[in-house]
Amino acid sequence: MLELTVYGIVFGSIISLGAIGLSLVYGIIRFANFAHGDLMSTGAYVALFMVTVVLGWMGIPDTNFGSLSFGWRMLIALPVSMFVVAWVAIALDRILYRKLRVKGSHVGIMAMSSLGAAFIIRMIILIVWGADSLFYRPGILRPALELPVGIKIRPDQILILVMVFVLVALLHLFLQKTKLGKAMRATSDNMELALVSGIDTERVIIWTWGIGGALAAAGGILYGIDVQLHPYMGWNFLIPLFAATILGTIGNIYGALVGGLVIGIAQQVSTAFLMPTYKPAVAFLFMILILLVRPKGIFGGKD
Amino acid sequence: MIILEAKNITAGYTTEVNILTDVNVRLESGQIVSVIGPNGAGKSTLLKTIFGILKPANGKISLKNEDITGLRPNKVAQKGISYVPQVDNVFPSLTIQENLEMGAFIREDDYSQRLNEIYELFPILGERRKQKAGQLSGGQRQMVAMGRALMLDPQVLLLDEPSAGLAPNLVEMIFEKIIDINKTGVSMIIVEQNAREALKMADHGYVLAMGRNVLDDSGEALLANEEVGRLYLGG
Amino acid sequence: MEIGGIIAYLVSLAIMAGIYAVFALGLNIQWGYTGLMNFGIAGFFCIGAYTSAMITTPMPTGVYAKYVHQIFGLNLPFVFGLLGAAFVCGILALLIGIPTLKLREDYLAISTLGIAETFRLIFNNEHWLANGPRGLMGLPQPFQNWVDPKNYNYLYLVIIVMIVLIIYFLIERGIRSPWGRVLRAIREDEVSASMSGKDIFNFKMQSLIFGAMIMGMGGALYAHYTKAISPDVFTPLYGTFIIWVMLIAGGSGNNKGAILGAYVIWAIWIGTTFMTDLLPPALKARAPYIRFLLIGVMLEIILLYRPEGLLGEEKKVSKLIG
Numbered sequence: 001m002l003e004l005t006v007y008g009i010v011f012g013s014i015i016s017l018g019a020i021g022l023s024l025v026y027g028i029i030r031f032a033n034f035a036h037g038d039l040m041s042t043g044a045y046v047a048l049f050m051v052t053v054v055l056g057w058m059g060i061p062d063t064n065f066g067s068l069s070f071g072w073r074m075l076i077a078l079p080v081s082m083f084v085v086a087w088v089a090i091a092l093d094r095i096l097y098r099k100l101r102v103k104g105s106h107v108g109i110m111a112m113s114s115l116g117a118a119f120i121i122r123m124i125i126l127i128v129w130g131a132d133s134l135f136y137r138p139g140i141l142r143p144a145l146e147l148p149v150g151i152k153i154r155p156d157q158i159l160i161l162v163m164v165f166v167l168v169a170l171l172h173l174f175l176q177k178t179k180l181g182k183a184m185r186a187t188s189d190n191m192e193l194a195l196v197s198g199i200d201t202e203r204v205i206i207w208t209w210g211i212g213g214a215l216a217a218a219g220g221i222l223y224g225i226d227v228q229l230h231p232y233m234g235w236n237f238l239i240p241l242f243a244a245t246i247l248g249t250i251g252n253i254y255g256a257l258v259g260g261l262v263i264g265i266a267q268q269v270s271t272a273f274l275m276p277t278y279k280p281a282v283a284f285l286f287m288i289l290i291l292l293v294r295p296k297g298i299f300g301g302k303d
Numbered sequence: 304m305i306i307l308e309a310k311n312i313t314a315g316y317t318t319e320v321n322i323l324t325d326v327n328v329r330l331e332s333g334q335i336v337s338v339i340g341p342n343g344a345g346k347s348t349l350l351k352t353i354f355g356i357l358k359p360a361n362g363k364i365s366l367k368n369e370d371i372t373g374l375r376p377n378k379v380a381q382k383g384i385s386y387v388p389q390v391d392n393v394f395p396s397l398t399i400q401e402n403l404e405m406g407a408f409i410r411e412d413d414y415s416q417r418l419n420e421i422y423e424l425f426p427i428l429g430e431r432r433k434q435k436a437g438q439l440s441g442g443q444r445q446m447v448a449m450g451r452a453l454m455l456d457p458q459v460l461l462l463d464e465p466s467a468g469l470a471p472n473l474v475e476m477i478f479e480k481i482i483d484i485n486k487t488g489v490s491m492i493i494v495e496q497n498a499r500e501a502l503k504m505a506d507h508g509y510v511l512a513m514g515r516n517v518l519d520d521s522g523e524a525l526l527a528n529e530e531v532g533r534l535y536l537g538g
Numbered sequence: 539m540e541i542g543g544i545i546a547y548l549v550s551l552a553i554m555a556g557i558y559a560v561f562a563l564g565l566n567i568q569w570g571y572t573g574l575m576n577f578g579i580a581g582f583f584c585i586g587a588y589t590s591a592m593i594t595t596p597m598p599t600g601v602y603a604k605y606v607h608q609i610f611g612l613n614l615p616f617v618f619g620l621l622g623a624a625f626v627c628g629i630l631a632l633l634i635g636i637p638t639l640k641l642r643e644d645y646l647a648i649s650t651l652g653i654a655e656t657f658r659l660i661f662n663n664e665h666w667l668a669n670g671p672r673g674l675m676g677l678p679q680p681f682q683n684w685v686d687p688k689n690y691n692y693l694y695l696v697i698i699v700m701i702v703l704i705i706y707f708l709i710e711r712g713i714r715s716p717w718g719r720v721l722r723a724i725r726e727d728e729v730s731a732s733m734s735g736k737d738i739f740n741f742k743m744q745s746l747i748f749g750a751m752i753m754g755m756g757g758a759l760y761a762h763y764t765k766a767i768s769p770d771v772f773t774p775l776y777g778t779f780i781i782w783v784m785l786i787a788g789g790s791g792n793n794k795g796a797i798l799g800a801y802v803i804w805a806i807w808i809g810t811t812f813m814t815d816l817l818p819p820a821l822k823a824r825a826p827y828i829r830f831l832l833i834g835v836m837l838e839i840i841l842l843y844r845p846e847g848l849l850g851e852e853k854k855v856s857k858l859i860g
Contacts, residue, residue, distance in 0.1 A: 032644040099842055107643045108575045109841055112782055115577065116837045119779060123831035127824045179408070182397065186405045189394040196354070196388065197451060198380035198409040235774075239655065242648045281659050284652035291645060292637050 003152055004268045010157045010226065012244075012264020013164040017219035018237055019244035019256035020171070021212030027188040027251025028208050031097065031110055035118040036216055037241055041234030043085045043217020044224040045125050050077035051136055067155040069140050070225060078221050082214040089213025090206055092117055098205075118235070125231045133230040160222045167218060168257060171211065175253075180207060188251055239280050240267065243287035249297030258298070262286070305367075306332040306490050307353070307384070307459050312362035314352045321360065322348040323514045328492065329507075330459065335481070335491045337505035337522065339498040339535055345514040346494040347389060350461045353492070354386040355379040366459070381409055385452035389463040392448035395437025399428050402436050402447050406454030414454065421450045424483060442473035446480070453484065460484065462493045466500070478504060498535045502526045510535060549691050555804035556698035557759050561781045562788065562796035563705050564752030569782075570791040570851075571713060572745040573725030575643050578634075578650030580777025581657045582627045582750050586757025587767045588661065589626045590619030591674045594762070607666050608674060616680035620758045627754025631747040639742045654778065662769040673768025677761055694763060701759065705752055706793055712748075713793075713852075721745055722791075775830065780807070783837045789847035798848060807833065 022036045055073040056062065064071040096117060100110050144152040175181035180203075187194040187204045194201050223233060244263045248255025263283050270282040290297065307330040315321040322345045330336050338346050351357045353364055355376045364372045366382055376386070385406075394402050403421060407414045422429035425446045431439075436447050445465060452460060465481065466474040478500055485491055485504075495501035502508050505522030510531060518531065525531050561579060568574040597611035612618070638649045662671050685693050712718050720741050761767050771777070780803065788799020810832060814825035821828070840847065 032648065034647075096838060096842070105841075105845070106573070108569065108573065108647070109845060111575060111577075111644050111647050112786070113838060113841045115779065115782075116834050116841070119775065120831060120834040120838070123827045123834060126827040127821075127831065130824070179404070182401050182404060183408060186394045186397055186401075189396050190391055192356075193388065193391060193394065194405070195376050196356070196380070196386050197405050198377045198455065199405060200377065200408075239648070239652050246645075275663055277663055278659055280652075281656040284656055287652065288637060288649065291641055291649070295641065295645075 001269070001272065002149075004272060005265055006151050006153055007157075008265030008268030009261060010153070010160055010264070011268060012261035013161055014219045014223050014226075014260075015237065015240050015244050015264050016257045016260025017164060017167065017215045017222070018241045019248065019260045020168070020253045021215040022241050023245045023248065023251055023253055023256040024184075024188075024208050025212050026245065028184070028191070029097075029101065029205060031101070032114070032242070033097075033212075034111060034114040034238065035092065035121060036212070037234035037236070037238035038118045038121040039085055039089055039213055039216040039234070040220030040223070040237055041125055041229075041231065042088055042121055042220070043081050043213075044220035044229050044233065045129060046084050046217070047074065047077040047081040047221045047224065048129075048134060048136060048229055050080055064137065064140070067143075067145075068159060069137050069156050074136065074221075074225070078218065081221060082217045085217035086210035086214040089209040089216070093205065093209045118238075122231055122235065129231065131231060133228045135228055136224055154226075156225055160226060163218070163222060167215060171215075171253065174211075180204070184208060236280060239287065240264075240283040243283040243290070246287055246295075247290050247297055249299040252297070252299045255297055255299045304332045306330055307367075307492070308363075308365050309349070309353055310363045310365075312349065312352055312359050312364070314348060314357050314359040314362070316348075316357065318360070321514065323352065323359075326362075326511065326514070326516055328509055328516075330490055330492055331506070332490055333485075333488060334506040335485050335493060335504050335522075337498075337501035337508045338492060338494045338511055339496075339501055339508060340511035340517070341535070342496075343513075344511040346511055347463050348514075349511070350386065350463050350492065350494055353379075354384060354461055356386075377409070380455060380457075383455070383458040384461065385455050385457035385459070386461040387448045387452045387463060387465065389467055393436040393439075393444050393451070396435060398433050398435055399439075399447055400432040402451050403428075403454050406451035409455065417454055417456060421453055424453075424480065425450055441468050442470070442476065445469065445473075445477055449480070449484070453489070457489060460489050460491045462491060464494055464496055466495065466497050474500065499526070502536075546691065549695050551804065551808055552801075553691060553695050553698050553763055555801045556695070556702050557756055557763065558781060558784060558804055559702050559797040559800035560698075560705060560756035560759060561753055562785045562800045563702070563709060563793060564749040564756065565781055565785050566749075566790065566793060566796040567709060567721075567745055567752070568749035570785065570796070571718065571721045571725060572742060573643070574639075574742060574746060574749075575647040576650050576746075576749070577647045577774075577778055577782075578652075578654035579753060579781050580772045580774055581650070581654030582630065582753035583757045583760070583777045584654070584657050584661060584769070584772035585630055586623035586627050586754030587761040587772070588668050588674070588757075589754070590616075590623040590758030591677050591761045591767060592668065593622045594619040594678050595674065595676070606669050606672075606674070608668050609666060616678065616762060619762070620755055623754040623758035624751040625754075627757075628747045628751040631750035632743065635743045635746045639739060639746065651774070651778075654772070654774070658769050658772055661772075671769060673766060673771075675766040677765045677767070679762050679765065698759060701755070702797065705755075706797065709793055717741075717744075725791075780833070783833060783840075785847075786837065786845070787840055787847050789849035789851060791851035792847070792849045793852070795847055795849040795852075802848070803833070806836075 018036060018040050022033060025031060025033055051073045055076060060073050062073060096113055097110060100113060144154045146152055175185055183199045184204050186199060187201050191201060240263050244259035245256050247262060248259030263286060266286055267279040267282050309328045312323050312326045313321055314323045326349060338349065340346055352359050355374045358373045363370060371379055371382060394405060403418060427443060428446055428450060436444060465477050469477060482504060493501055502522045502525050508519060508522045508525045509516060510518040565576060565579060568576045592608050592610050593612045593614050594616060595611050596613035598606040634653055638646050661668055668674055679690065680697060681693060682690060724738055724741060784799040784803040785796050787803055789795025810829040814822060817825060
């Protein structure tokens with residue numbers, strides 16, 4: 001059980017990365033992005049492309065760092081992929097969502113268009129890489145470390161936790177200390193007042209998508225490092241992402257962090273009683289419970 | 304010198320229904336102009352149209368002879384007009400200081416001097432600068448809202464019902480602050496339910512009803528006017 | 539390909555498109571008229587198909603019982619399967635609606651999506667329910683003794699067309715009634731509709747249930763056409779997304795549009811199969827993904843440039859207005 005909880009925290013922190021991005025976007029433009037899970041996939045696969053093709057061609061060695069399963073290539077690929085997916089997310093908004101938003105389209109139309117975008121991204125991944133599961137470093141042994149208190153955890157997973165912590169801390173600093181970060185929080189509070197105050201809300205929206213996309217990419221890559229890559233990985237994250245976001249209160253990124261951890265732990269612990277394939281159903285159950293009992297999420301407040 | 308003029312403004316929220324029809328308002332430099340009238344007269348709509356939140360179907364808005372009709376709010380703000388909405392006029396999850404900083408978003412220069420001036424104007428805000436705006440009382444929130452608008456060092460300030468929902472002693476305080484702000488050279492258009500107080504402060508007043516101009520005159524004259532007194536000032 | 543073969547092929551296309559037309563009509567009640575975002579059509583598809591399958595087949599006995607597990611088997615005629623599917627889906631819609639209809643629209647979307655996925659997982663994993671991933675096979679076809687198996691599809695096409703027409707006329711009647719007008723008012727502006735005193739929740743629920751019942755019938759019609767069903771048929775792509783594309787392409791809020799959209803999109807979908815012959819060998823294995831990519835891109839183009847679809851919304855909805 002302890003082991004499940006520990007892994008639940010690792011997996012949950014990955015969910016958090018996606019949920020934070022989803023929550024940010026939702027908080028500012030009130031839009032449920034059904035393509036967010038597939039942005040995670042995009043990040044994972046862009047990194048795969050870099051690690052297997054580009055960086056090899058560039059002559060970066062393929063060796064890994066000690067007991068970690070990755071090395072220089074991933075160290076470069078991860079931030080590059082985050083940057084690329086940040087722009088993919090921004091492009092998605094400019095080309096598609098923004099046009100519908102400006103027209104005043106019904107929520108359903110926008111949701112449907114994001115669902116369509118999700119499928120488009122997934123089809124592209126399937127076309128380029130096929131339907132099989134892939135790995136960043138196939139065939140590598142990934143032994144677990146034994147920590148005190150009987151906790152077993154792999155070195156990769158420790159790094160995942162560190163990475164998530166660092167990213168969340170950076171985001172926190174950005175939102176609290178920088179002018180643009182404060183403008184994002186202001187716009188999330190009240191977009192009309194932000195406009196009235198002279199805040200460039202279009203720029204805020206672009207940054208929101210960029211950050212959301214970058215975090216999603218990181219989540220996808222970390223999952224790929226820990227488990228595997230497959231074209232449906234993003235879709236499988238969708239329900240846990242929404243569950244975590246709603247649980248943590250839409251628009252609240254610290255809530256999304258907590259929500260991700262809760263959902264992650266719940267999903268892992270559930271495997272003690274249910275078959276692992278039911279994990280998305282467990283996330284869904286939590287989501288329905290929250291919607292019934294406390295739809296505004298644990299941190300209450302805005303809708 | 305006329306600093307702001309709205310001429311023949313016809314505007315509404317939808318194309319079918321006009322809230323304002325052919326409305327004229329003029330603001331001279333350094334003045335306080337009060338706009339009074341019954342509920343639904345279109346007073347708030349007038350401010351929103353001047354500030355660019357609404358685009359008028361007809362008419363012209365000029366700032367010192369520059370045509371600013373239909374400019375988007377952040378452009379209007381850049382020109383030197385600030386607007387304080389009646390409701391939802393602070394960022395609740397941001398601190399007082401952060402609210403004020405947001406007011407200065409457009410500014411490229413060092414605005415710490417201006418920040419101190421605002422804190423001098425509203426000392427209680429200075430004491431609580433790290434507090435979240437959502438936790439403040441109504442009167443304090445109104446001060447934050449006005450402070451935020453003033454961070455831009457505007458030439459013109461548009462206030463939408465600054466005394467709304469405030470206890471009488473706070474109303475008095477807010478109006479005193481408004482006069483203080485005016486003394487620093489900011490011209491103002493104030494929309495108010497509290498017609499009597501609004502006219503007392505005003506150099507010039509406009510009475511709006513059913514979306515049209517009914518009457519305008521100096522503040523004193525309107526206060527003395529019997530019909531205005533009967534209809535709009537509660538006898 | 540000789541003419542007989544071509545006609546047989548077209549007939550099978552028409553049947554499949556007709557089945558999807560039934561789903562599109564059901565979605566049109568929920569989304570087109572009431573504005574409910576049902577992203578879980580696959581769930582009703584699944585339940586409708588399985589219910590009808592198990593109503594119309596006997597419980598496996600003897601040797602079969604070792605290989606085929608199903609939770610019940612009534613061995614009743616097709617008509618009971620069809621009605622049973624509708625009934626069960628109606629009940630299901632009621633149960634789903636109670637917690638979710640009060641939520642905002644995008645929450646409804648993710649909830650229905652989750653429910654559909656959960657059903658698929660359950661049917662896939664619980665072998666005692668309906669034979670797990672292997673699914674059910676050998677489903678009977680209505681009136682199968684009347685014609686030569688070679689020509690059966692013509693009969694089934696007639697059945698499909700009749701059912702589509704019946705459903706179409708029923709919905710058209712319903713929409714022109716006061717009930718239908720309330721639904722449209724809800725989609726346009728829920729706040730003012732609720733202020734006119736009608737119980738919004740009840741209307742939404744009725745819309746959800748009627749739409750679901752029709753979708754259940756669609757599931758049954760599918761099952762008895764293909765004679766075999768398994769959980770991997772009812773995916774978000776083939777069981778939900780494609781139906782949304784059909785309705786949006788044809789015209790949300792327009793029953794003719796729903797039917798037209800089904801036929802047009804299905805024709806395009808099948809049409810792209812021929813395109814795969816033009817692909818270089820390396821890409822042939824990826825053909826279904828390329829085809830679906832095209833459908834997805836098409837949807838986005840429609841949403842951006844012609845969201846009202848081919849026929850647009852139906853203008854005349856009152857006998858009085860005309």
